[in-house]
Amino acid sequence: MTELLRKAFERVSAELPxxxxxxxxxRLIAAIEDDERRWDAVFAxxxxxxxxxxxxxxxxxxxxxxxxxxxxxx
Numbered sequence: 001m002t003e004l005l006r007k008a009f010e011r012v013s014a015e016l017p018x019x020x021x022x023x024x025x026x027r028l029i030a031a032i033e034d035d036e037r038r039w040d041a042v043f044a045x046x047x048x049x050x051x052x053x054x055x056x057x058x059x060x061x062x063x064x065x066x067x068x069x070x071x072x073x074x
Contacts, residue, residue: 012021031073043050060066 012024016024057066
């Protein structure tokens with residue numbers, strides 16, 4: 001867990017009543033599930049393109065043309 005997420009959870013748990021904490025949790029879970037459904041739909045509609053992109057990404061990785069993801073640089 002990142003430091004920022006830990007702080008957010010600590011703050012929410014310390015400052016909000018249980019029902020509001022549950023609402024935040026429901027919204028977070030719904031957002032995650034919604035993102036997963038959207039990605040699934042995209043890949044289902046474009047299986048050939050998705051496979052080509054995945055193959056290209058693997059080729060780039062194996063050839064050393066990639067670098068680790070740094071979330072702080074996004």
